[in-house]
Amino acid sequence: MHVDDLATAACDLGTDNRNVTRDACGPEQYVFDDLVRWLGRTLTGRAPIVLPLPPRLCQPLFQATGWVLGDTILSWSEIKGLVLDLLSSDEEPLGSRALSDWVHEHREELGREFRLYPYRLQQR
Structure with missing residues (x-):
């Protein structure tokens, strides 16, 4: 789910007086x-x-690759979530921005270099 869609959904649901739980998912x-x-x-x-x-x-x-890159590639929780199919949803998507559209918009810069985030450098 795109961060803009997530922010919009959080604001919309934050003003809802009902007690609801929704899956944060995009259209794909x-x-x-x-x-x-x-x-x-x-x-x-x-x-x-x-x-x-x-x-x-x-x-x-994944841990070894993450250690070399100084980042987390996939955590054990994420691996378990993938195996148990917990990272998909049958609900109507909250987001409207498709990952495929975003990837096509940014394809020239994606995967060209790896940058450590400043907070990662400070933690080392």
Whole structure:
């Protein structure tokens, strides 16, 4: 979900007097490996190789990559959420901005370099 859509939804729901719980989701939903393949094709013209590995094997690989980059790639909670299909929703989307539109708008700058956020540098 795009941050602008999330901010709008938070403001709209914040003025609602009802006690409601909503899923924060945009108009598109992806299966993780399909998203990785689509991003690869869209940004590089080639589909990346996606190896189906057990979650417990993925965790140390993501941790090692994150350690090298100084960032978190996928946390264990996110991996579990993907495995349990907790990161998708059957609700009507709260957001209207599609990830595919955003990626196409920013495709020239996406994945060209990796920048550590200043707060990450301060934590080290």
